Amino acid sequence: MRFTPTTQRVALLASVVVLALLPLPDFWITQLNYIALYSLVVLGLVLLTGIGGLTSFGQAAFVGIGAYTSAYLTVNLGFSPWITLFIGLGITAVSALLLGWITLRMSGHYLPLTTIAWGLSLYYLMGNLDALGKYDGILGVPTLSLGPWNVGQGRPFFVLAWLLVLLGAFGLLNLLDSRTGRAIRALRTGSMMAEAMGVNTLRYKIGIFLIAALFASLSGWLLAHFQRTVNPSPFGLKMGIEYLFMAVLGGAAYVWGAIGGALVTKLLEDQLQVLLPKLIGTSGSYEVIVFGIVLVLVLKYLPDGLWSVVGRWLPAPKRRSDDWQRAAALPERAKPALGDTVLEVQAIRKQFGGLVAVNDITFNIKAGQIVGLIGPNGAGKSTTFNLITGVLELTSGTVKFRGEPVSGLPSREIARRGVSRTFQHVKMIPEMTVLENVALGAQLRGHKGAAASMLRLDRAEEHSLLKEAARQLERVGMAHQMHEQAGNLAMGPQRLLEIARALCGDPALLLLDEPAAGLRHKEKQALAAVLRQLRSEGMSILLVEHDMDLVMDVTDHIVVMEFGTKLMDGTPEEVQQSPKVRAAYLGTEH
Amino acid sequence: MDLSIVSILMLDGLTNGAVYALLGLATVLVFTVTRVIFIPQGEFVAYGALTLAIFQTGKVPGTVWLLLLMAVLAALMDVRLTWQHTRNAPRALKAGALTLLVPAVVSAISIWAAPRQFSMLVQALLTVGVVTSFGPLVYRLAYQSLADASSLTLLIVSVGVHFAMTGLGLLFFGAEGFRNPSFWDARFNLGPLALTGQAIIIIGVSLALIVLLWQFFEHTLYGKALRATAVNRLGARLMGISSHAAGQATFAMAALIGALSGLLIGPTTTVFYDSGFLIGLKGFVAAVIGGLHSYPVAAVGALFVGLVEAFGSFWASAFKEVIVFTLILPILVWRSVAGGHSEEH
Numbered sequence: 001m002r003f004t005p006t007t008q009r010v011a012l013l014a015s016v017v018v019l020a021l022l023p024l025p026d027f028w029i030t031q032l033n034y035i036a037l038y039s040l041v042v043l044g045l046v047l048l049t050g051i052g053g054l055t056s057f058g059q060a061a062f063v064g065i066g067a068y069t070s071a072y073l074t075v076n077l078g079f080s081p082w083i084t085l086f087i088g089l090g091i092t093a094v095s096a097l098l099l100g101w102i103t104l105r106m107s108g109h110y111l112p113l114t115t116i117a118w119g120l121s122l123y124y125l126m127g128n129l130d131a132l133g134k135y136d137g138i139l140g141v142p143t144l145s146l147g148p149w150n151v152g153q154g155r156p157f158f159v160l161a162w163l164l165v166l167l168g169a170f171g172l173l174n175l176l177d178s179r180t181g182r183a184i185r186a187l188r189t190g191s192m193m194a195e196a197m198g199v200n201t202l203r204y205k206i207g208i209f210l211i212a213a214l215f216a217s218l219s220g221w222l223l224a225h226f227q228r229t230v231n232p233s234p235f236g237l238k239m240g241i242e243y244l245f246m247a248v249l250g251g252a253a254y255v256w257g258a259i260g261g262a263l264v265t266k267l268l269e270d271q272l273q274v275l276l277p278k279l280i281g282t283s284g285s286y287e288v289i290v291f292g293i294v295l296v297l298v299l300k301y302l303p304d305g306l307w308s309v310v311g312r313w314l315p316a317p318k319r320r321s322d323d324w325q326r327a328a329a330l331p332e333r334a335k336p337a338l339g340d341t342v343l344e345v346q347a348i349r350k351q352f353g354g355l356v357a358v359n360d361i362t363f364n365i366k367a368g369q370i371v372g373l374i375g376p377n378g379a380g381k382s383t384t385f386n387l388i389t390g391v392l393e394l395t396s397g398t399v400k401f402r403g404e405p406v407s408g409l410p411s412r413e414i415a416r417r418g419v420s421r422t423f424q425h426v427k428m429i430p431e432m433t434v435l436e437n438v439a440l441g442a443q444l445r446g447h448k449g450a451a452a453s454m455l456r457l458d459r460a461e462e463h464s465l466l467k468e469a470a471r472q473l474e475r476v477g478m479a480h481q482m483h484e485q486a487g488n489l490a491m492g493p494q495r496l497l498e499i500a501r502a503l504c505g506d507p508a509l510l511l512l513d514e515p516a517a518g519l520r521h522k523e524k525q526a527l528a529a530v531l532r533q534l535r536s537e538g539m540s541i542l543l544v545e546h547d548m549d550l551v552m553d554v555t556d557h558i559v560v561m562e563f564g565t566k567l568m569d570g571t572p573e574e575v576q577q578s579p580k581v582r583a584a585y586l587g588t589e590h
Numbered sequence: 591m592d593l594s595i596v597s598i599l600m601l602d603g604l605t606n607g608a609v610y611a612l613l614g615l616a617t618v619l620v621f622t623v624t625r626v627i628f629i630p631q632g633e634f635v636a637y638g639a640l641t642l643a644i645f646q647t648g649k650v651p652g653t654v655w656l657l658l659l660m661a662v663l664a665a666l667m668d669v670r671l672t673w674q675h676t677r678n679a680p681r682a683l684k685a686g687a688l689t690l691l692v693p694a695v696v697s698a699i700s701i702w703a704a705p706r707q708f709s710m711l712v713q714a715l716l717t718v719g720v721v722t723s724f725g726p727l728v729y730r731l732a733y734q735s736l737a738d739a740s741s742l743t744l745l746i747v748s749v750g751v752h753f754a755m756t757g758l759g760l761l762f763f764g765a766e767g768f769r770n771p772s773f774w775d776a777r778f779n780l781g782p783l784a785l786t787g788q789a790i791i792i793i794g795v796s797l798a799l800i801v802l803l804w805q806f807f808e809h810t811l812y813g814k815a816l817r818a819t820a821v822n823r824l825g826a827r828l829m830g831i832s833s834h835a836a837g838q839a840t841f842a843m844a845a846l847i848g849a850l851s852g853l854l855i856g857p858t859t860t861v862f863y864d865s866g867f868l869i870g871l872k873g874f875v876a877a878v879i880g881g882l883h884s885y886p887v888a889a890v891g892a893l894f895v896g897l898v899e900a901f902g903s904f905w906a907s908a909f910k911e912v913i914v915f916t917l918i919l920p921i922l923v924w925r926s927v928a929g930g931h932s933e934e935h
Contacts, residue, residue, distance in 0.1 A: 110878070296751065
């Protein structure tokens with residue numbers, strides 16, 4: 001018998017209440033309460049580290065902000081904890097946005113380094129401010145009460161904390177299975193592909209850092225009212241690193257790994273804190289030796305953590321295609337009429353220092369045309385491609401798309417106007433299914449954000465996006481591979497996946513960067529058929545390609561480049577007969 | 591605040607800054623050659639200062655036993671690896687013996703020399719030998735087989751190594767702090783300024799080491815090979831430069847710099863098993879000022895960090911760490927504005 005995801009979730013929530021009613025010893029309830037508090041923090045780290053590819057050693061500091069804000073305001077100013085929760089979250093959000101905004105525009109290691117410095121600063125600040133009670137902290141923090149019930153201790157707190165953990169985990173699972181989630185999962189592959197799909201990568205990176213910080217702050221609020229006292233020690237850098245340890249041990253890429261990691265770490269720590277001092281003969285926090293060594297060993301021998309072992313025994317969730325059959329079709333943009341000029345490239349130029357990589361290249365593409373861009377290695381084809389798509393900045397010249405200048409715009413803005421592209425080296429997310437990878441191409445045709453995704457208010461739009469992805473997969477003849485993991489595909493289907501993904505953006509112009517590279521003969525024939533079919537449907541295509549058979553076979557017009565300069569342009573026949581082109585490819589006889 | 595206080599603070603700041611400069615350079619060096627952000631750099635500082643302190647008491651420092659233990663582990667790993675590749679027992683044993691050789695010799699001399707209480711200079715040399723030997727072993731045990739992993743993974747490995755080294759420091763040195771005697775007790779009064787011999791040694795040794803490093807990278811073949819590895823690991827490998835050897839050499843240099851920093855700073859402050867971390871991180875702030883790739887900017891940044899710390903502890907001593915580590919935020923704002931566009935890693 002199979003349960004739907006919704007019944008599974010309700011059953012999990014109910015099991016928390018059942019556990020609280022069972023006659024478990026109080027000691028275990030307390031242990032599980034701490035594990036819930038850790039799990040909340042680690043859930044945020046899973047999103048940030050395992051899925052987003054960023055990391056933070058400063059999560060303990062955000063826990064501290066949540067805890068100290070609530071403790072200070074409830075003890076000194078008599079605020080209700082239910083109000084201070086939101087004040088704490090607000091202060092956390094401002095700090096996270098500031099840190100993220102400063103560090104994430106630079107390369108990936110500045111965030112973790114800054115969180116180390118920030119975690120230390122905050123620790124010493126908490127420990128030295130008179131208002132916060134210095135290293136003694138704040139005592140007598142009120143417990144949480146909900147109407148007449150005290151929910152801040154023992155079993156009621158157990159229910160509150162674990163319900164929050166489960167709701168947080170469900171929120172994250174929902175988020176990952178959505179438009180926003182696909183964009184977040186694209187962050188790890190580097191910003192180039194994500195930006196070409198219209199994802200503002202900086203915004204998403206700051207976003208996941210913010211969400212992770214808010215989870216930590218919530219945990220801090222709970223901690224302050226559960227312990228009824230706060231002092232700086234649980235918010236130091238050591239704890240910040242321990243949270244990361246829990247995430248890595250459990251499996252940083254798995255939402256349920258967060259809870260597993262928190263559980264194992266807490267139990268391990270308790271055992272070690274008793275065992276090691278006995279073994280060594282003096283007291284001290286020797287458990288860090290074990291933690292450090294285990295961390296290195298896990299990264300070496302079990303890089304996906306404990307959950308990757310557990311997960312193997314669980315049935316893989318299957319996506320049901322009838323979910324989206326009845327979804328509304330996405331609106332499409334007005335396409336240019338056959339024969340209109342779609343792309344005007346006017347005297348574009350790129351200089352790298354003294355080297356002129358692209359030297360005043362000019363050409364046009366009309367609607368319904370396949371234009372080939374060819375030339376020997378090093379001719380500047382890829383640079384031209386990158387200039388048109390906004391990956392590189394022009395030194396001079398202009399690019400107009402449908403009459404509107406697009407030169408100088410970032411690549412995601414060019415994508416928004418209806419230019420889709422593929423990559424010379426396939427860039428996809430191997431752990432996602434083919435369908436999800438292709439749906440990433442429709443990023444700009446949806447609007448629902450992270451909050452809507454977590455609360456599942458995005459389903460109508462999500463189904464429309466998936467329906468569009470399925471339709472484009474059918475268009476390139478890959479409908480039968482829709483639910484496979486993208487990483488398992490052979491080279492040919494991978495290239496077709498990229499074309500389907502580009503088509504999902506509803507483009508008026510398709511730019512293909514060496515789509516036949518690495519393909520076998522049959523796969524090339526399939527590709528040529530797809531290209532011809534697209535043209536018959538009115539698509540305009542720019543094809544950068546080395547495979548002469550394919551280029552001569554499908555193109556209407558060819559631009560030949562050599563040493564950054566345009567050698568000639570014309571029909572395939574004219575190009576084939578040109579002595580200049582022969583000389584460029586084969587050399588001249590002297 | 592008068593001129594004499596200003597000059598005392600300046601001197602204090604520059605003295606500490608000189609040590610931070612060394613650590614900052616080591617951080618940049620390790621990062622450029624191996625892509626490892628070496629958080630535990632400061633642990634070598636504590637190991638250096640405390641190893642000398644234990645030699646002073648005439649006992650064998652615990653680091654010697656730790657060194658032997660790590661060397662045996664590394665040797666076993668090398669035997670196994672060579673055996674798997676060649677199935678040739680003598681070659682496998684030779685590989686293990688080679689790994690074991692230097693640490694074993696250094697340990698043997700240390701065990702022999704410790705109770706004989708030689709002069710401080712000899713003990714300092716032994717300390718440098720012991721702590722430097724840790725460098726390649728740390729690389730071999732923790733990083734070598736992960737050399738091609740993402741820099742995120744390497745960073746997480748670094749915090750694991752930091753945890754382990756701090757805990758082992760507690761295990762082998764105890765929770766007690768030590769303050770080493772000065773290498774040179776002289777005092778010079780230049781007007782209002784009292785210059786200590788130790789300050790002169792710190793600034794002098796730091797300068798000498800920086801010049802030495804610069805000469806090494808500019809004018810020796812091996813230095814150039816390391817720079818080549820820093821630019822392109824695969825390319826360097828194709829040119830016959832082993833990236834494992836480069837990594838081990840780099841870590842040896844980092845450990846050497848750490849040990850020397852520990853000797854330099856030992857007489858100016860009480861060092862505990864976990865003191866190295868904060869000292870190392872200040873070198874780190876300097877390295878970040880240099881964008882993790884510029885040696886001169888990192889060195890200047892280190893002096894700046896030292897000065898900020900000195901003046902910070904004068905005005906608000908309780909908040910000196912807060913001030914130093916919050917400094918990283920305006921620095922990064924400046925870097926991202928000066929750097930212009932975003933960098934890919």
